[in-house]
Amino acid sequence: MVPTDRSxxxxxxxxxxxxxxxxxxxxxxxxxxxxxxAAGRPLKQRFRYAFVRTAKPVLDDASYRxxxxxxxxxxxxEESLPDWLGYGRI
Amino acid sequence: xxxxxxxxxxxxRDVFARHEVxxxxxxxxxxxxxxxxxxxxxxxxxxxxxPANGRALVAGLxxxxxxxxxEQAGEIERGKDFIQLKNGPFDLDLIFAPDGIEHFSDxxxxxxxxxxxxVCHPDDIIASKVAAxxxxxxxxxDRLRSFRDYWQRTRRG
Numbered sequence: 001m002v003p004t005d006r007s008x009x010x011x012x013x014x015x016x017x018x019x020x021x022x023x024x025x026x027x028x029x030x031x032x033x034x035x036x037x038a039a040g041r042p043l044k045q046r047f048r049y050a051f052v053r054t055a056k057p058v059l060d061d062a063s064y065r066x067x068x069x070x071x072x073x074x075x076x077x078e079e080s081l082p083d084w085l086g087y088g089r090i
Numbered sequence: 091x092x093x094x095x096x097x098x099x100x101x102x103r104d105v106f107a108r109h110e111v112x113x114x115x116x117x118x119x120x121x122x123x124x125x126x127x128x129x130x131x132x133x134x135x136x137x138x139x140x141p142a143n144g145r146a147l148v149a150g151l152x153x154x155x156x157x158x159x160x161e162q163a164g165e166i167e168r169g170k171d172f173i174q175l176k177n178g179p180f181d182l183d184l185i186f187a188p189d190g191i192e193h194f195s196d197x198x199x200x201x202x203x204x205x206x207x208x209v210c211h212p213d214d215i216i217a218s219k220v221a222a223x224x225x226x227x228x229x230x231x232d233r234l235r236s237f238r239d240y241w242q243r244t245r246r247g
Contacts, residue, residue, distance in 0.1 A: 035240045047096040064175060070222075090223050090224070
């Protein structure tokens with residue numbers, strides 16, 4: 001369901017203070033428009049737009065991997081994957 | 091192999107329901123099912139770690155077409171923390187112990203059902219991404235938090 005009162009969701013313009021509206025509730029207008037557009041699409045269509053497939057170096061080289069802990073997996077990502085894939089911790 | 095498709099998600103849902111697997115979609119794939127507009131290559135599930143659920147999960151994965159060796163099946167049944175499957179009809183990450191979520195039962199209680207798909211609550215998806223602290227999530231988090239706020243205010247029921 002899309003709200004009829006967009007002003008309740010949109011982010012305030014820079015420098016404007018809504019007073020009682022919490023900072024975390026402000027949604028940038030561009031994102032709000034994207035959320036509303038997505039809400040109007042059936043799930044099947046959202047899948048078509050959302051799931052993509054590209055080759056991932058190293059990650060695609062094995063058909064199965066397992067790790068005893070997430071920490072071990074994160075370490076493996078940092079040591080084995082190219083930085084640009086973004087799997088490293090900040 | 092192509093991108094993950096809706097019909098494959100339906101197969102997961104239907105096969106796992108038959109085998110009574112307890113699991114949740116998590117990560118960006120979960121957020122997308124909730125309505126979050128973004129792209130991803132990853133399909134991630136958070137299964138409950140228990141012997142019975144592990145056996146059901148292995149049976150379900152085999153029915154879906156994953157070619158699991160006995161050793162791999164044993165690791166899944168045991169619930170190794172993180173398992174990456176690329177030996178089936180689509181790639182799948184099994185995360186038995188996601189960062190930022192203490193117990194499966196807590197996440198299960200908070201789950202959101204979308205067309206029969208059990209999905210982690212947006213708060214849990216965000217918590218796991220915050221705790222993972224990965225570069226690739228950094229840009230996503232603010233937008234995901236905004237989506238959570240939008241979703242909470244517009245969800246039905």
